[in-house]
Amino acid sequence: MKFKLLNIVRQLALMLLVIWTVVSLVTLLIELVPGSPAVTILGETATSEQIANFNAKHGLDRPAFFFSYTNSDGFVWNGADNRYSEYFSGLLHGDLGRSFRTDRPVLDMILERYPSTIELALASMLVAIAIAVPLGVLAGTNKNGIIDNAASFVALLGISLPTFVIGPFLVYIFAVHLGIFSPTGSAHPEDIVLPAVTLGAALSAILTRMIRSSVIEELGEDYVRTARAKGLSERTVVYKHVLKNGLIPVVTVLGLQLGVLLAGAIITEKIFSWQGLGLLLLEDGIAKRDYRLVQGCVLVISVTYIVANSLTDMVYRRLDPRIRLS
């Protein structure tokens, strides 16, 4: 029990350390901007007074970090009044700063869009499961047969086809030609289908391969022989016994992939003009050079990714005693 608790504490500590590093990196990313953000936002014609006002308003007139180094002055200690500590203390109060462009709190802008992205990620996960489970089971139960080879090929195709190729083709077939769905937007409930299939295609391919090897591995276990010896039908053996055990690693992959889907959603959202966090990052953040908003979006996506991964890891250790003990 003590060992278990220690492990959880250690994992949590690592997660917090990683989050702290990611936050630090994101905070300091703004230093990479060539020139100054003020000139980028206000334009080359901005007066020095306008630039000074902008910098003061967004705290850009303060030093970036606790210390700085210049060729002329060497190392200079700047004290606690710096942008890094200010961004951090803001974060602890749930403040991601204000948009350089709209002056709105970045957190509000993100919270408006975040649900759409989560909705898209979850829908694509459902699509992936719906495709992968039957395909993976078919491939695994027909090892090295035609169905297996075909399923493996389809899976590799799914991994290799980029979302920005799949997406437009789906639009062409189902929106332009068949007219079943609208090509872009999220006005109707069914509008989520094409983006979800696009985003879920790669995941379904990964899952299919996992389920296939899981099924193959489980079919060789003793309990399967026992179940068959009891006279259970092959269908019952596969779906009631094999799949139940074979799905443990799949659950883990799903957890780990949630973060990947959130990041991958950036491209899918662009293709379908899906009003989520990815589109906010691209259109309002990067395209308009609203660096504060970019910082916020990158931070929220990364932290979601880290938390999802860490929680999945912990749940997996709980589920599988072999991992827990090793």
Place this chain on the structure above:
Amino acid sequence: MNRLTYIGLAIAAIVIIAAVFAPWIATHDVTSQDLALRFRSPSAAHWFGTDGLGRDVFSRVIFGARISLEVGITVVFVSTIFGTFIGAIAGFYGGWVDKILAGYIFNVFLAFPGLLLAIALVAFLGAGLGKLILALCIIGWVGYARVMRGQVLKVREYDFVQAAKALGAGNMRILFTHIMPNAIQPLIVQASLGMAGAVLSEASLSFLGLGIPPPAPSWGTMIEEARQYFAVYPHVLFFPGVAIALTVLAFNFIGDGLRQYLDPKQRTR
């Protein structure tokens, strides 16, 4: 090796030949525009048709292979060298060095979704070929480092390494002449899959407008430009799309095939 690996090798060879001999294979200048020839369907004069600015799609797809491979090879080469070096240090020295490198730094890099980190870096640094390659190397090296570390941990316990140590061989000699040759195989697999990943990431970033700026014929940029006219002129998007898919598929086939070939456990399965 299985049939798919050979198919992968054949496609990869075609892409490499297209990239190397692009100026001789391309039928038109890739940047010359002719608005009178906009959106022509595939024909004898323009094998893949023309795009919205009247440029020859076939020639652009051929030159696009150059950009993809240039980015892919550079990223894989730099990431492999750097990742292998860091991974070897972590695995070989163990202890605190390993705890800091593998326990912390690897985790930090793996904690960022790769594409997001690349997007963030390019968003702040600005677009361009060099910056794109830098961003992809920053996200790419850790995969090689992990593979190398694992191999070193495994191989360093082997008898022949212990024997070399007992004979008084130095750390560098042990690392380079005894451990490295045994760790090469999984690194080749990783490099092949990494190549697929780099080609895909370059195209993705270019698609998002964060990669190589137009008029350079990057496949990702071509797809982004073609997207708005796709419903009426699908051929403009179709050919670069197929080119990306086939190239990524080829390197995935090769990586997958090599993995199965090099891993006896998977070979029998």
